[in-house]
Structures are given as structure tokens and as C-alpha cells.
Amino acid sequence: MHLETDDLGHRFPGRPWLFRHLDARLEPGRVYALTGPSGSGKSTLLSLLAGWSEPTEGSIRRAGIGHVGWVFQNPHGTPRRTALDHVTLPLLASGLDPRTAEREATEILGRFALSSVAAQEFRRLSGGEAQRLMLARAIAGRPGLLLVDEPTAQLDLPTARRVNDAIRRLATDATIVVVATHDEHTRDACTDHIDLARFEARDGATT
Numbered sequence: 001m002h003l004e005t006d007d008l009g010h011r012f013p014g015r016p017w018l019f020r021h022l023d024a025r026l027e028p029g030r031v032y033a034l035t036g037p038s039g040s041g042k043s044t045l046l047s048l049l050a051g052w053s054e055p056t057e058g059s060i061r062r063a064g065i066g067h068v069g070w071v072f073q074n075p076h077g078t079p080r081r082t083a084l085d086h087v088t089l090p091l092l093a094s095g096l097d098p099r100t101a102e103r104e105a106t107e108i109l110g111r112f113a114l115s116s117v118a119a120q121e122f123r124r125l126s127g128g129e130a131q132r133l134m135l136a137r138a139i140a141g142r143p144g145l146l147l148v149d150e151p152t153a154q155l156d157l158p159t160a161r162r163v164n165d166a167i168r169r170l171a172t173d174a175t176i177v178v179v180a181t182h183d184e185h186t187r188d189a190c191t192d193h194i195d196l197a198r199f200e201a202r203d204g205a206t207t
């Protein structure tokens with residue numbers, strides 16, 4: 001399984017190129033930080049990698065990638081469901097029996113430092129706990145590709161630090177992880193780095 005971009009470039013109609021000539025090969029077991037100035041096209045590149053939109057030039061090859069998971073900067077959960085429920089559900093959906101699903105979910109919550117809030121309803125979680133739960137839930141779904149957009153953007157420093165610890169734990173053999181971020185600590189938590197500023201188009205042409 002891998003994901004490969006070949007001479008990838010993108011611009012919106014009538015706008016300058018965001019980036020051009022991006023060649024990258026992404027592998028499971030790695031966590032890629034995607035950085036670049038505001039407006040450089042990080043979120044756009046995530047959508048292209050997901051296959052939600054088509055690049056202006058070049059191509060993306062998705063070899064053996066099943067479903068794509070997303071974690072956004074604002075955590076979205078089911079208010080009255082517990083943290084454990086949030087992680088157990090994708091495991092049940094993947095066909096595990098309830099006992100095994102709950103055991104695995106408990107293990108995953110532990111990996112993301114959420115054991116103490118396993119029985120707590122989503123609406124009672126702190127912002128950092130809720131965001132770590134989104135990462136835990138996403139990993140439980142075993143996506144081939146997991147896209148994470150600005151996971152610490154809404155968080156204060158100590159809370160962001162714990163989320164960054166969770167980012168470190170995202171590396172698994174089953175998943176390619178890409179994290180768009182402005183946060184240098186998030187970047188340091190990743191195993192690899194794609195800096196969009198390196199692929200900026202210099203000409204600024206719109207035609």
C-alpha cells in the first residue's frame with residue numbers, strides 16, 4: 001500500500017498556482033507533517049489526496065488504500081455517547097464481536113491517554129480530550145489514509161502538547177497519516193515533513 005504524487009500542481013480558476021511539481025511517496029507506518037504558510041494550499045492538498053477533487057496538473061496514485069479517514073480542527077462527537085462508545089463503534093462496524101471490540105477500544109483509549117475518561121459522555125470531555133478521542137476513533141476505523149487538518153489550532157499550549165503526544169501514536173502499519181499544521185510541535189511529533197513552501201509556483205501566473 002502506498003500513495004504517490006507525480007508532478008502534482010493545483011490552482012483554482014483565475015487564481016495563481018498554489019503549488020507545482022510536487023513529487024512524494026507516502027507509506028504506511030509514517031506520519032507526514034504538511035506545512036506551509038496560510039493559504040499555501042494545505043487543506044486543498046488534503047482534499048486532493050482524499051480524491052475529493054481533481055488536481056489541475058499531475059496525478060495521484062492510490063495503491064491499495066481502502067477508506068479514507070478525516071480528523072478536523074473542531075472535534076465532532078455524539079454528545080451523550082461515552083468516549084468508549086466512540087471508539088467501539090467503528091470496531092463493531094468492521095465486524096468484530098462486541099467483547100473483542102470493547103477490549104480493543106479500551107486498548108486504543110489507553111494509547112491516547114484517555115483511559116480515565118472512557119466512561120465519560122462526549123459532551124463532558126475537555127477540548128483536548130475530545131480531539132484525542134477523534135484521533136483514537138479514526139485509528140480504530142483502520143483507514144488506509146488518515147488526513148488530519150490543524151488538530152491543535154483551537155487549543156492552548158499544554159492541551160496542544162497532549163494532542164501532539166497522540167499524533168506520535170498515530171503511526172500504524174495499516175495507515176498512511178498526513179497532518180496539515182502550523183504548529184512546530186505537531187511537525188516535530190511527525191516522522192516526516194512535506195513543506196508546501198518548497199513547491200510554491202514562482203511565476204504567480206493566472207493563465
Ligand SMILES: Nc1ncnc2c1ncn2[C@@H]1O[C@H](COP(=O)(O)OP(=O)(O)OP(=O)(O)O)[C@@H](O)[C@H]1O
Nearest residue numbers: 012013015018036037038039040041042043044045
Ligand atoms: N473552492 C475554492 N475556490 C477558489 N479558491 C479557493 C477554494 N478553496 C480554497 N481556495 C483558496 O485557495 C487558497 C488555499 O487554501 P487552503 O485552505 O488550501 O490553504 P491552507 O494552506 O490550508 O490555509 P490555512 O493554513 O490558512 O488553513 C486560499 O487562498 C483559498 O482562499
